[in-house]
Amino acid sequence: PTPIIVSQGFFMSQNLLILGGTSEATQLSKLIALAKIKATLSFAGRVERTKPQPIPKRVGGFGGAEGLRDYLINNNITHVIDATHPFAEQISWNTFKACSELRIPFAALTRPPWLEEPGDNWKYVDSVKQAADALTNYAPTTVFLAIGRIQVSEFEIAQQHKYILRLVDPYEGILPLKITHTIISRGPFEVDDDIKLMVDNKVNIIICKNSGGAGAVSKLLAGRRLKLPVIMVNRPKLPKRKTFHAAAEIMDWLEH
Ligand code: NAP
Numbered sequence: 271p272t273p274i275i276v277s278q279g280f281f282m283s284q285n286l287l288i289l290g291g292t293s294e295a296t297q298l299s300k301l302i303a304l305a306k307i308k309a310t311l312s313f314a315g316r317v318e319r320t321k322p323q324p325i326p327k328r329v330g331g332f333g334g335a336e337g338l339r340d341y342l343i344n345n346n347i348t349h350v351i352d353a354t355h356p357f358a359e360q361i362s363w364n365t366f367k368a369c370s371e372l373r374i375p376f377a378a379l380t381r382p383p384w385l386e387e388p389g390d391n392w393k394y395v396d397s398v399k400q401a402a403d404a405l406t407n408y409a410p411t412t413v414f415l416a417i418g419r420i421q422v423s424e425f426e427i428a429q430q431h432k433y434i435l436r437l438v439d440p441y442e443g444i445l446p447l448k449i450t451h452t453i454i455s456r457g458p459f460e461v462d463d464d465i466k467l468m469v470d471n472k473v474n475i476i477i478c479k480n481s482g483g484a485g486a487v488s489k490l491l492a493g494r495r496l497k498l499p500v501i502m503v504n505r506p507k508l509p510k511r512k513t514f515h516a517a518a519e520i521m522d523w524l525e526h
Contacts, residue, residue, distance in 0.1 A: 381482035464492035
C-alpha cells in the first residue's frame with residue numbers, strides 16, 4: 271500500500287477538536303479536510319463574521335475546563351489541537367487541564383513571536399495595562415494601537431494622546447478614548463499601506479501584542495522603516511505542551 275492509504279486508515283479512527291480563531295487553525299482545517307479526517311473547528315464567537323471553513327464548526331465557550339472536559343467525552347474526541355491566539359491564555363490552560371485529566375493527546379499550533387532587530391527601539395511590557403501605564407508619562411502624541419478591542423479601555427488613563435485603532439469589528443458602544451481614528455479591517459495588511467497610514471496620521475509610536483505571524487507584521491515592518499518606537503506586550507505564560515509552528519507538522523504528529 272502507498273503511504274497515503276496507510277495514513278488514511280490511521281486517520282479514520284481519529285476525531286479531532288481544533289480550537290481556532292486564528293489563520294493557523296484555518297490552514298490546518300484545510301489540510302484536515304483534504305485528508306478527510308473527522309474534525310470540528312471551535313470558535314469563541316468573539317468576531318461577528320467568521321470566514322467559511324472547510325470543516326464543521328461550533329461557536330461559543332464550553333463552560334471552563336470542566337465544560338471542555340464534558341464536551342471531549344460526549345463527542346468522543348481523540349485529539350485536541352490548540353491553535354488559538356498566543357494571547358488566548360484561559361482557553362489554553364483549560365485545554366491543558368481537560369486533556370491532561372482525560373489523557374487525550376493534545377498539541378499547540380502557534381506562530382513564533384516577532385523578534386527585535388538591530389536598530390529597532392522596542393520597549394517590552396508584560397500586559398496591555400502596563401503599556402497604558404507607560405503612556406501616561408508621554409507628552410501628547412499619536413499612537414498606533416493594535417491590541418484588539420477588548421482592552422482598549424485600559425488607555426482611558428492616557429487621554430492626552432490621539433489613538434489610531436485598527437479593529438476587526440467596530441467597537442461596541444462609545445469608545446472610552448477621546449481622540450481616535452478607527453479603521454475596521456481584518457487584514458492581512460501590506461507594509462506600504464501601513465507606512466502611508468502611519469505617515470498620513472503622523473503616528474509617533476506603535477503599541478502591539480507580540481502575536482507573531484505574517485498577517486499582522488506589516489505594522490512593525492512599517493514602523494521599522496519609519497524608525498518608530500514600539501511598546502511590545504510580551505506573551506502571557508502558557509502551559510508547557512507539544513508545540514508546532516506549521517500545520518503540516520501537526521499532520522505528521524497525528525500520523526505518528
Ligand atoms: P481566552 O481569554 O483564552 O478565553 C476566554 C474564554 O473564551 C475561554 O475560557 C472559553 O470559554 C472561550 N474560548 C476561547 N477560545 C475559544 C475557542 N477557540 N473555542 C471555544 N471557546 C473559546 O481567549 P481570548 O483571548 O478571549 O480569545 C478568544 C478567541 O479569539 C480565541 O479563539 C482566540 O484564538 C481568538 N483571538 C484572540 C486574540 C487575542 O489577542 N487574545 C487575537 C486574535 C484572535 P469557556 O471557558 O466558556 O470554554
